[in-house]
Amino acid sequence: MENSPLSDGTVAEEENTSSLGSTSRRTLDRKLPASRTRPRGAGTRVGSWMRVGVVDWGIRIAVVGLVIGGFFAVYVNGVAEGWWHAWGETPTVASTGPTVQPTPTPTVSSEPAMSGGYQIGPDGVLVRPTEFAADTYTKPELPEAAKENTERGAELTAEYVVETLTYAWNTGDTQPFEDITEPGESFRETYIRNIENLYANGWMYDNSSNITEVVSVEPVTDPKLGVPDGTIGVIFKASTNNGTACSGQRIITSDTSFDVTLAFFMTWKDGRWIATGGGVSRDGQ
Secondary structure (H helix, E strand, C coil): CCEECCCCCCCCHHHHHHHHHHHHHHHHHHCCCCCCCCCCCHHHHHHHHHHCCCHHHHHHHHHHHHHHHHHHHHHHHHHHHCCCCCCCCCCCCCCCCCCCCCCCCCCCCCCCCCECCEEEECCCCCCCHHCCCHCCCCCCCHHHHHCCCHHHHHHHHHHHHHHHHHHHHHHCCHHHHCEEEECCHHHHHHHHHHHHHCCCCCCCCCCHHHHHEEEEECCCCCCHHHHCEEEEEEEEEEEEEEEEECCCCEEEEECCCCCCEEEEEEEECCCEEEEEEEEEEEECC
């Protein structure tokens, strides 16, 4: 059996197919179901609904708006009453765990630092008590009688030297002491240096030297002493107390007084008495 060049089937199958008559074709046509078609009148109803008048359209829009407004009113009332959450709002879930308290910030005390009952200043030195401030001390004045070229004038000027030295210890102001003593003299320069060193890092108050006895007031005639002509030697006894001194943050207080001997060479120069030498020794030492 040969295959037809134009068919997938055999030659015998094609002959059988071609032998089907018109009667058989009509029979097949009657057995095929009728094709589906659109129901009559559907397009007409849609078209008539779209072709209503302007008034009817307004009524329909109003009805739809009332329905939407009603739903919106119910929604708003529900949100207000707490029946449901507003659109887009995330419900807040209350924490049932323990509340974490913030760590308290350490407070810095506004009170100044203290040491031994004294306030520490910004420079690290104890602050001097106000009641003993330097300006509570009166600058000594040279008596008029001390301006005379007499032994009494030399004695009064020597007393004034003691007063300016005490004033310098209590205030740090060495100027009056410098003005009444000879520049370069060791007694003078030693005391000025010691006072300046103290006040560079401290202070002092209640220092005192009270003359208790005038031992001698007489001209110096011994050339071995190397003093200028016209010099008067003045010797005092005095009771001295160093008071309270501060060095940095260290306080030194003298509770008792002690006796000293003060000796001065007073020389008349340029119309006034000036201390050209001096010394202090503690009695019993």
